[in-house]
Amino acid sequence: MSDQSNSTIGVDDSDAAASDQDDTDRDYVASLARGLEVICAFTRDKPTMTLSDVAKATGMSRATARRLLLTLVREGYAEKRDRDFSLRPKVLQLGYSALASVGILDVVQPVMNALSQRTQESIYTAVLTGDDVTYLARSTPDRVISVSINIGNRLPAYAVSTGRVLLAGESDAALERYFARLTLEKHTTNTVRSIKQLRAVIEETRECGYSLVDEELEVGVRSLSVPIYDAAGHVIAALNACCPSMRFPVEDMREKLVPELRAAAQSINERFQQG
Structure with a gap:
């Protein structure tokens, strides 16, 4: 009975860890994480960047970087002038x-x-x-x-x-x-x-x-x-x-x-x- 209990406890611990990992994966919002990456890509040395610059700095595709940048622009956290993007004071x-x-x-x-x-x-x-x-x-x-x-x-x-x-x-x-x-x-x-x-x-x-x-x-x-x-x-x-x-x-x-x-x-x- 004792051995069976210990074995059961071991299985439960493993299951709990797997469940925690599943919860973490389910709770992770990739688009939010990528949006934060885009914001952090703008630095004191690079306050203004093109779409290509942001894609290169973040390792994202141009299409993904473009969607995130335009979302930030629409929400007032960034602005676009010609081909250049920069952060706005709202950030x-x-x-x-x-x-x-x-x-x-x-x-x-x-x-x-x-x-x-x-x-x-x-x-x-x-x-x-x-x-x-x-x-x-x-x-x-x-x-x-x-x-x-x-x-x-x-x-x-x-x-x-x-x-x-x-x-x-x-x-x-x-x-x-x-x-x-x-x-x-x-x-x-x-x-x-x-x-x-x-x-x-x-x-x-x-x-x-x-x-x-x-x-x-x-x-x-x-x-x-x-x-x-x-x-x-x-x-x-x-x-x-x-x-x-x-x-x-x-x-x-x-x-x-x-x-x-x-x-x-x-x-x-x-x-x-x-x-």
Whole structure:
């Protein structure tokens, strides 16, 4: 009786494992997996690709890649211009949900709120998305006059302090690829004028650990940013203060806001290191 019971248990375990595998196979949605592959095929180095490029990058047939790309276009996650496809900002909703789910926003938001009330300036957290920065979180003060950037807004990385802090955290190889494909646009008379100048500014940002941009994207706005690190010491975001130029001279920002932002960023970094 004992031997028969053991034998039966062995058969049941095997059957259960097979059943689990069957369930896994039945639950697997190949089209969803392939759609995610297509999204991930677009990178910072390849923000725009043709149908052939996507098919080659994913190993899919042109017909399959075309169906998936046109589905993404129809749903607003991608766009098509002539023969080229690229992702649209809507795809950032996926990343925003992921960041929120792992608690990053829960960590930065209370620190930002306290910093905004203490300094009475607009405070933001931004990440690098392609060649732009995307603003994930904000906290605004009680002041009537303050700088307002909406969550989800994308701005060119080269022209804003958040972007320069995040670019400074990139590897030399990644930076060279960025410089190679970059076209500078003159937003104001202060906007950085050449790749050589931008390269020097980013190197300076690496050395001093912060970036201060004086009316390079918009007249009347100065911004200051410091890096946020993950537990492994990688730059994952930028903590930013935006100020109307008429209220905050450059030297006052260096003297008063740099220590405030650094202390706030350190608090965020310590929370990430704790878990």
